[in-house]
Amino acid sequence: MNDRKTLCLIEVEKLLHSNGKSQKNLNNANLTQEQSSVYNRIIDSVWTGAGGFFSLYGYGGTGKTFLWNSLYATIRSKCSIVLNVASSCIAALLLPEGRTAHSTFAIPFLLNEESTFDI
Ligand SMILES: Nc1ncnc2c1ncn2[C@@H]1O[C@H](COP(=O)(O)OP(=O)(O)OP(=O)(O)O)[C@@H](O)[C@H]1O
Known part of the structure; x- marks a missing residue:
């Protein structure tokens, strides 16, 4: 981690500490x-x-x-990979970097004039 990033994190931790919080428990602090x-x-x-x-x-x-989105933010903040996929493009739009599952994993779709998609 470079020095500038470390200094920023120290400043953020100071601000959080003055409000009784910490970066350690920030990720799920606002969840029910x-x-x-x-x-x-x-x-x-x-x-x-597991x-x-x-x-x-x-x-x-x-x-x-x-x-x-909280799970996504936590995992991405540790530089791990998250593939956000959904079965429909409307649902995928709600997710950060979201894409449809069939696009991401190249799942074949055999479409013809009688194909329907139930939502
Ligand atoms: N723990 C929380 N703290 C603050 N706001 C929250 C919290 N949980 C949900 N919200 C807010 O409640 C609203 C509805 O949440 P969200 O869109 O995640 O629901 P959903 O279950 O995904 O809905 P849908 O099934 O309709 O897509 C959003 O504005 C979201 O920001």
């Missing part, structure tokens, strides 16, 4: 209790390399995208 428990479970599996498949269900507007 329910979001935090999901966040911790997923982040643990990422950092331990991996896994998680499905997040919730009514519209309950904070799924917010949680996803």
